[in-house]
Amino acid sequence: MTDQTIVILHNEDNVAVALRALEAGTPVEAGGQRVVVRGSIAAGHKLAIRRIARGSAVTKYRQTIGIALADVEPGEHVHVHNVGMPEHHPHRPTHSDAVRSLAPVDRPGAFQGFVRADGQVGTRNYIGVIASVNCSASVCHAIADAFKGDAMDPFSTVDGVVAITHQSGCGMSATGDGMALLRRTLTGYACNPNFAGVLLVGLGCEVNQVSGLTRSLEAGSPALVETLVIQDEGGVRETVARGIAIVREMLSAASRIRRIEVPAARLKVGLQCGGSDGYSGITANPALGAAVDLLVRHGGTAILSETPEIYGAEHLLTARAVSSDVAGRLLDKLRWWERYAAEAGGDMNNNPSPGNKAGGITTILEKSLGAVSKGGSTALNAVYEYAERASESGLVFMDTPGYDPVSATGQIAGGANLVCFTTGRGSVFGSKPVPTIKLATTTGLFERMRADMDFNCGQIVDGSLTVEQAGAQVFQLMLDIASGTKTHSEQNGMGDREFVPWLRGAIM
Template identity: 75%
Template sequence: MTDRMVVLLHDDDNVAVTLRAVEEGEHVDVGGHRVRVLTNVPAGHKIATRDIAGGAQVTKYRQAIGMALCDIAAGEHVHVHNVGMPEHREHGRPMDDSPRPVRADARSDTFMGFVRPGGQVGTRNYIGVIASVNCSASVCHAIADAFKGDAMAAFGNVDGVVAITHQSGCAMPSAGDGIALLRRTLTGYARNPNFAGVLLVGLGCEVNQVGALAELLAPLDACPTRMLVIQDEGGVRETISRGVAIVQELLDVANRATRTVVPAARLKLGLQCGGSDGYSGMTANPVLGVAVDLLVRHGGTAILSETPEIYGAEHLLTARAASSDVAERLLEKLRWWERYAAAGGGELNNNPSPGNKAGGITTILEKSLGAVSKGGSSALKAVYDYADAVRECGLVFMDTPGYDPVSATGQIAGGANLICFTTGRGSVFGSKPVPTIKVATTTSLFERMRSDMDFNSGPIVDGSLSVEEAGAQLFRLMLSVASGQKTCSEVNGMGDREFVPWLQGAVM
């Protein structure tokens, strides 16, 4: 189905994807017939394999990704200039209400993790310094910065001290969805198993009081938690000094933790994609999907998210939902996003981003079809609200924005102890306290950003590696990283500033 210039993903498709830039006048072999290139087409973009009438569907992955805005001749570049969204579309529905079986794997792969007193398992061993409000953010960073470099030499079993800060916590209603969401996110981080202990730091007069956060954590069997209030301590210098002393005590306790053998079922994997390109749905995303299916067969959990980026591909998820209730819950989330976007004068198709379009993605339908493939083929077991604690095993969905830092923040608050992030343009995202594995869509990206990319799915393009083989390799890498192998973002020191909670409600 491929030659050195283009790939046709399915015989029913009327577009193919270029493997390199092709120029006007060249000829390409597509699906057994020869097509003359009528316009220059960049690498990763689409070329019409046959004539497409104006108003007809443009198909890729055997799915509609848009409609032709005019007649498109075979050999033409197919992109935003001649393809648009359909005027009306209905959300997909599940085909039936029968349960979807999950094949259990006979073997049980393992990794080396930190087993916490409550039974959760961490892939890293951090101390967190968590701000209740933006007014305490600088103090949190000052406390964490005291433990950079040689200050950690005595704590060989601890990965570091990280400040978790944000731009909210005050000038908001003291009750309602906004503060409830912020508190759920902050307490979710505090109880993430990659933290061995946390220090909560507040100013004292804010709406989001540290005492309220501590009360929420108390019944959850969370890690050791301490509190400081700047106004009670006498100011910035006094709070930093006291905070450093408290973190020292927490480090002494955390350093006693050691890695032990645990089953792969204890992994909770957050699935992310960002900076996508025309290859994302061909290589990195389906590779991650294979790895997800392996994890699910081992009894583990994978969290698919970014609700606006499944728009147009939701039927692929509802068709394999564990029940009609799960399917309907997902569809209701999409309907909410349609209303939310419309209230702000926008629409869900304002995504793809300019970078996505430059990489060859034309519509949100095309992006979503590729993005959903990160979830593999497993049954969809549950749908969670943002930052809710994920308790179901298998493939689940968490409602989040498409903005990667906000989405990953929700997943980590929900308990994810590992993130896998596919990228075609090149993302440098990190996410302390949870390691992020970066998966490149092409060999050229992997080589260009070698110090930022952890896994190369590019060999799939030239046929030297199958999607299944690459997925198995990525699964093995996940286990290695969960056992302590550092990711590129960790080596580069990324992840201290990527806590970005989803903020809702009025700022007053």
């Protein structure tokens, strides 16, 4: 940083980020040079700190984030009006045999968790009512709603009963990729260690039969699994009454489970960013990355995802892959996404949302370079399919869309028992049965949405914390939340409608 009004992230960059709103005529110091702002520039947006010729690379983080569409003079606003994407984006095979590893911590941390029969550890203790098909969704909600409020008073060690419903389950091939993906997601949720037990509810005539789900569960089911089929029970009222009785029995069993101390290595954390802004890659994402490095040093697992949002920064991950096979799998996923977007009439640069752009993010390349910093600096150990069980420890990657609810759903199905979510515009996402920790990029956002945010990463640009200090505090917050401290999204009752599986394939 060379001026309190701007930040230059690398001395080879030709843009700086405004730390506050700048008006035309404002002088700023940039690398020993005096630059005069040529127009209004919002906080979090970029300005040129030296001349950028038309067709030349616009650089931030010492990386190309776009190509100048016109000559850009020092002090000019650099954004969508004068920056475009390169015509071609080659996926560079940059796997290195010199992968960085971090030494284990001398004194490992711990949290209070729920140890399940299969050895997994939960951070929450829920009962799930899971729909096989949308046709049983309302019945699932009716069963879960019976345990709202003081109905849970006798079960103080249970966090609640949550309905897991969706829009699919029928009108699709029983043997296609879409059905396989849905079943993997539903069974992954059912096996998440934050569930003490699950009740599977189907209609009876759907393609996604409850019997098929139970067969999928046999390899790793929770201790408590029950099923109901509406047509077999005699209708809605009978099924709801029977479901309430089953769940009440499950609650009695779940309430006898107690938290015990377990090592921090049992944490499996899904990494998310949503409503990103120009500060995301400066504060919250690097702070989360520092926390991830600590988590990995403790032997834990961090799941980086949102494949479209690493586009343009994948070389930073492949360079850290433990093998050429892992690097190749990641590049294969990106090539698939390029084809997938093109088939839908789009391209990868369609990803930045209006809110991202209003917050200062110009291209998907810029967004991705900030997003990958959530993954810290350690080796990339594995690449997983959507909702696949993440069995490797350390930093791993799961192929998911960039849309936060869909991505987090895949991570939770893959076994995440905690989610950390950075936001610059102000996401209110929450999830059940897994708590979501919200990290605000700026003090302004943290103050404005204090009842939604859990940590203020804006302290980094305010000068009161370094990235490493913020990361250490975020890691401690992970342990506290994992031990039972409620996140703001939990306090606000979020998470009952945020199960959003990735739906692919023909609906017939």
